[in-house]
Amino acid sequence: MGITNVNLNDVTRIAIKAGKILLTSGAEIYRVEDTITRICKAYKVECETFVVPTGIFITAYGKDGETITHVKRIKERTINIKKIEAVNAFSRSLNNRVPDYSEAMNILDSIEHEREYPFWLKLAATSVTAFAFVLLFKGTSYESIAAALISAIVYFFKERVVQVSLFPFLGFFISGIVAGSLSILFSVLISGLNIYKIIIGAIVIHLPGMAMTNGIKDALYGDITSSMNRISEAFFSVAAICAGVALALLVFL
Amino acid sequence: MEQIILSFITSIAPAVVFNTSKRNLIWAGFSGVVGWVIYIFLFEKTGDTILSVFAGALGIGIYSETMARVLKTPATVYTLPGIFPIVPGVPAYYTIEYIVKRNFINAAGTGLETIGSACAIAFGVMLASAVFRLYNRIKIKSAYDKY
Known part of the structure; x- marks a missing residue:
């Protein structure tokens, strides 16, 4: 089962999205890096990631030697503990079941737009x-x-x-x-x-x-x-x- | 008793401001109680601010890491609201006031006390987290050793 270019792209997008939610909600760096690595591993993609408080860098390696790199600049930093909890739960749930691209993106979207306290x-x-x-x-x-x-x-x-x-x-x-x-x-x-x-x-x-x-x-x-x-x-x-x-x-x- | 309730409120209210989920709100409140009780007990015994703050922060760290493992959430959920009752607000204010009044000698004293307390909080929390991390490492290693 070869992993195609589209797949690599999808996986890095899921990882970037999860990382972005964590970093903008005020998570620690190791938690962001760990979550990204876990997501890539769950989709059986080898990846390297580097996170600083102002940006996320991910490179994913395909089976046939291709690489793909995404850079995400993080501008806003707030504190939102509920989102950190939710992404953490999502990352834990990958141990049991790996959702496909659209489902994962839906879950992350709903976390991102989750309502705060009034x-x-x-x-x-x-x-x-x-x-x-x-x-x-x-x-x-x-x-x-x-x-x-x-x-x-x-x-x-x-x-x-x-x-x-x-x-x-x-x-x-x-x-x-x-x-x-x-x-x-x-x-x-x-x-x-x-x-x-x-x-x-x-x-x-x-x-x-x-x-x-x-x-x-x-x-x-x-x-x-x-x-x-x-x-x-x-x-x-x-x-x-x-x-x-x-x-x-x-x-x- | 009154102080326990107050310290509970002082850490549950920031938890609401930081958007903690309802499930964890109460536990975030108790984190503040743990820190405050240790702090005030030691402060009355020794009168040393920085030592008491350090011990309080260590207590908060141990409590948070334990709860994080029990309830399967990040430890930050409990650490962050928990440190609110013991932040060094009073010396921080005096530092500003002394500087405004050009009394730099006193400002240096209270300034150092503020920085010392802030670092004590940070290192107390960090020490607990480091110990728990070491324990995890050993556990993982011994699990590998079995095979």
């Missing part, structure tokens, strides 16, 4: 995070309510700014400014509030925990290039938030 629920979850976080650090109930309100506003701003801006760190910078100035405003309106507790509560959800832990995990699996990439991403994000907060403090305090 925006209002995420907004509410953001405020709940801020509320509980401030209480955890022994803040008063006024402080936690203020932090909850501000964090909802900041989240709203950030989601909207990120959607229009071309510069990814601008969103973090503006979040910092908004969080800082609103917290100072609240502390002026109601006396006796600790500004720092409100600010920390408001920005805790925007801290790049994913980039940081992924960066370290990539280093653990030997993907030093990607690890440096992600740790710098985390560092710049924190720096942008801090610069925003510092600017607000400088101007208003």
Whole structure:
């Protein structure tokens, strides 16, 4: 049974698609590479893959010496754990049964367009995070309510700014400014509030925990290039938030 | 008890923001409880922030890797929301404030504490994951050895 050119193409397309969903949802590099290799193996195609946080490269080798290479540039990076879970389950299911091209693409398509939690629920979850976080650090109930309100506003701003801006760190910078100035405003309106507790509560959800832990995990699996990439991403994000907060403090305090 | 509930909420709510599936939400919440309980226990005993954060992160890592094997999902699902209660927010804020007030000596101290805690979280999680990976390797190797 010779594997024809069309087949090679189909397999790399399935692999690229799975890899793209994983990488844009914030999976670790080794997971993306591992999934791509598993998919190729399931279709009995020999392949070589190289993944960095900004792109995927796959070369598949045919039986009669032909090779085919696909390059996929990854521009957006978000956090969507549900998609990582779903692609992981898909990759596990290949052990039992290998679907044909159109079926596999359908499964991946439905994963890609799977509905997220509605925006209002995420907004509410953001405020709940801020509320509980401030209480955890022994803040008063006024402080936690203020932090909850501000964090909802900041989240709203950030989601909207990120959607229009071309510069990814601008969103973090503006979040910092908004969080800082609103917290100072609240502390002026109601006396006796600790500004720092409100600010920390408001920005805790925007801290790049994913980039940081992924960066370290990539280093653990030997993907030093990607690890440096992600740790710098985390560092710049924190720096942008801090610069925003510092600017607000400088101007208003 | 109140703190356990609060730490549960502090890690289940980010899990919703990061779009975790409903099946895993509760387990993501308990990950935060594990980290927080270890952290606060050690912090009250020793008063050392970085050590307590490291131990908390190690606990989160072990919990996440175990749950990942039990429920057959990636460990990140539980690690990421779990670290929320122990992120070094307070020293990070003080660092900014000291810099704004031109008090660089104090800023250096709190800055180092922030970076130290952040690295402690990362290395705690990484250590757990490394140990589990080593265990997997040994298991696979011994399975080959049988043949």
